[in-house]
Amino acid sequence: MHVLALVTQKGGSGKSTLATGLAVAAMGEGKRVALIEADPQGTISKWKERRTNPYPHVECLADPDEIERLIARLEAEGIWLTIIDTAATNNALAMRAIVETDFCLIPARPTPADIEAAIPTLIAIRRLGRRFAFVLNQTPPRGCRVSEAGASLNSLGCLALPYIGQRNDHQDALGLGLGVTEFAPAGKASEEIRSLWGWVSQQLTAGLSDHEQIVLKAVS
Ligand SMILES: Nc1ncnc2c1ncn2[C@@H]1O[C@H](COP(=O)(O)OP(=O)(O)OP(=O)(O)O)[C@@H](O)[C@H]1O
Numbered sequence: 001m002h003v004l005a006l007v008t009q010k011g012g013s014g015k016s017t018l019a020t021g022l023a024v025a026a027m028g029e030g031k032r033v034a035l036i037e038a039d040p041q042g043t044i045s046k047w048k049e050r051r052t053n054p055y056p057h058v059e060c061l062a063d064p065d066e067i068e069r070l071i072a073r074l075e076a077e078g079i080w081l082t083i084i085d086t087a088a089t090n091n092a093l094a095m096r097a098i099v100e101t102d103f104c105l106i107p108a109r110p111t112p113a114d115i116e117a118a119i120p121t122l123i124a125i126r127r128l129g130r131r132f133a134f135v136l137n138q139t140p141p142r143g144c145r146v147s148e149a150g151a152s153l154n155s156l157g158c159l160a161l162p163y164i165g166q167r168n169d170h171q172d173a174l175g176l177g178l179g180v181t182e183f184a185p186a187g188k189a190s191e192e193i194r195s196l197w198g199w200v201s202q203q204l205t206a207g208l209s210d211h212e213q214i215v216l217k218a219v220s
């Protein structure tokens with residue numbers, strides 16, 4: 001089983017939106033997917049209540065000491081991908097989620113304040129020796145701000161592709177208990193999420209790159 005976590009202490013960056021979007025995109029490829037909600041705010045469980053499709057499976061987690069057992073259970077149940085949505089804080093639960101994950105995605109909006117606010121999370125991920133990538137989310141349709149933000153995130157580590165644009169489909173899908181690829185399958189937002197899922201699934205299934213092996217060796 002692969003484990004992916006959406007993490008950043010910056011609130012409102014798109015962790016829950018991308019968690020649901022990616023989960024449903026992976027389901028669209030026939031994968032068995034579970035979501036772990038490690039955020040008392042409850043965005044994922046409220047999304048699940050609005051949903052008529054019983055999948056993906058959603059588990060709520062409050063106790064950091066339970067995460068290992070929960071992941072083992074999901075794996076035993078035949079889940080192929082577990083996505084953990086964390087809270088906007090570097091609390092014990094978020095740290096344990098990072099430890100238990102194969103890959104961390106750090107969503108950031110393309111503003112200097114948002115990128116700055118993600119740095120404590122990046123430091124924690126590096127200290128724990130986990131693989132990660134930033135994903136630029138809620139990017140405006142045009143302007144040099146996005147390429148500047150992309151360049152600065154690239155300089156801090158890996159940057160996932162494509163960027164995810166600011167599009168109402170994400171908000172409407174979340175409000176209806178749908179993944180964006182269910183809400184508007186032919187829309188641009190769906191296309192971007194499917195491509196992002198393609199990028200992420202490659203990272204999950206591929207071995208470590210030479211660069212990552214060197215970085216992980218250096219921090220361990
Ligand atoms: N690409 C996008 N386009 C448009 N709206 C978006 C996009 N991504 C997220 N949003 C909206 O931005 C708001 C915050 O997103 P979300 O709740 O996913 O962030 P979060 O990081 O999980 O927040 P928190 O830290 O509070 O848990 C939501 O209203 C969501 O619908």
Ligand SMILES: [Mg+2]
Nearest residue numbers: 015016039043
């Ligand atoms: Mg959230």
